[in-house]
Amino acid sequence: MGKKILEVNDLHISFHTFAGEVQAIRGVDFDLYEGETLAIVGESGSGKSVTTKSIMKLLPKHNSEIKSGKIIFQDKDIVQATEKQMQKIRGKDISMIFQDPMTSLNPTMTIGKQIMEPLIKHGNFKKSEARKQTLKLLDLVGIPKPKIRIKQYPHQFSGGMRQRVVIAIALACAPKILIADEPTTALDVTIQGQILELMKDLQQQIETSIIFITHDLGVVANVADRVAVMYGGKIVEVGTVDEIFYNPQHPYTWGLISSMPSLDGMDDELYVIPGSPPDLLKPPKGDAFAPRNRYAMQIDLEKEPPMFKVSDTHYAATWLLHPNAPKVEPPQNIQDRMQKFSKGAY
Template sequence: MKKILEVKDLHISFHTFAGEVQAIRGVDFDLYEGETLAIVGESGSGKSVTTKSIMRLLPEGNSEIKSGNILFGDDDLAKASDKKMQKIRGKDISMIFQDPMTSLNPTMTIGKQIMEPLIKHRKYGKGEAKKRAIELLDLVGITKPEQRLKQYPHQFSGGMRQRVVIAIALACAPKVLIADEPTTALDVTIQGQILDLMKELQKKIETSIVFITHDLGVVANVADRVAVMYGGKIVEIGTVDEIFYNPQHPYTWGLISSMPNLDTEEEELYVIPGTPPDLLNPPQGDAFALRNPYAMKIDTEEQPPMFKVSDTHYAATWLLHPSAPKVEPPLAVKERKAIFEKKQAASVRGGK
């Protein structure tokens, strides 16, 4: 597959009254054509900051891309001018935000808001833009699109507003779509509908998606690959099956263990002890060391490199060092792996 986006050794800081917050500390990942990459982690891990930097939507004045590259085609977005970014935003790279009500302009009709990027980036005339806006509303599952075009955001339900935001984001058929917790503000039933809609639309317009979430349950349904973030760094990355059923980093073990699982008899959900690190004063070693029950002395002294687990799977934990003691993952992780392997074996037998 062809790479469409490359983020290389990205460092981002925020300058505050308390000092410099090192929010992103050397993030690397690639995005390939037609794939969905999910970025997961607790609040404050750096997920949204990373993706907003791709769109160059970080607050001016106190944020700074200190080093690194964001390569998109022939452009390095980390160094691109405001004029260049204005051409790229909405046309080549679009974003779906968490809360549709704050993403939409309450004083403009839905029709005008969908037509705006078409007129600006695609140079459509008003008649052509209106026709395409009706098609987009129909595409995202809104009935009577001709009537809805004349209405305002407050006349739509939360789920319908999110469908409108998706229609706006997809208006120019972007190469990359960034979805920042797009279903968090919605109830579970609507959440499922929106996720199904995004998967369906991705196939139709052949876009690549970066999906930000703290909900691993959502990830299983939408992603091809998963990047796990902690303390401003990616600590593990791999395919969905590798992250869910063969995780290697203790932080990922904690996330997996905290997920509800109907196949096990556990009555209480696991909670990762402690709190995320203070990025005003980042730890010298592994940022997860103080919360890691398997931490060794080296974890407090040196940051682990990315160890290769497979061609698609990497994890930054000293437990993967050849000299490290062998540690068994938690029971919940082992149970998930066993259930997965049993289902795979049954599938193979059924295929014969």
């Protein structure tokens, strides 16, 4: 692994609501290395977007609170940064691609102006230089006839083209970190594949580090170097993409892999993880996944599992890895999936 570019240490984030305090993030730790793609996966509500929005300090000020923890970027703790300091970081050093391109773009401004804005603000480009760079960026993200397109408005672009524009804006200042929050969810499958290929190519060209948020494990297999699996506001397993797919250790990861449709269409039925995610107004005492885990033991209901080491790069928070725990193999359907995965069926 290369040099560490971002460190998130024991992050706790709460939202204050009429119903009480929602403990959305409960002690998240992860590192991001130069030039790597780290995928953060998990069901809706597991805390993926909240974690990454906290890196950009984009959480709503009126009801969110970072209760404790550190986010270290370039030897500084972002948690302690002022809004003025964050404005210098956002867009220049850390950029974000959001889920829906139409809500990210200003419908009253031409595409050209929107891409030129960060170049002029952060890159100190003159207007004529910014225009040249914008044409280059449109070409880089695969938008044909950039000289015509630069004068057009978002409604004149298709969904896939709009997402390419959003990527161009995010990449304008060649950020050190690019956060992609489900960037392909609003797009159809063919366009999804094109956007993912584009992101892989661009990463090599501008040598940025990517945090890729998704609930789709099929996407992860194609883009990630490492994977962090989130559940109930915590990271429950982390490892290289091969470790997570070929040797998953947490029953929740098993469930996610089981519920992934394969390309050969041979699945009789898709697996669904029973039950629903925990209520973070009243976080559970032991392992948050215990009520949905058919392998749960008594200790799961009483005590939270620590991160057990599987290898130098692979850790999982499950009591099944304790030396005294009974030996449990992943269910047969997961083992079948792992074989299919190795043959490229996803």
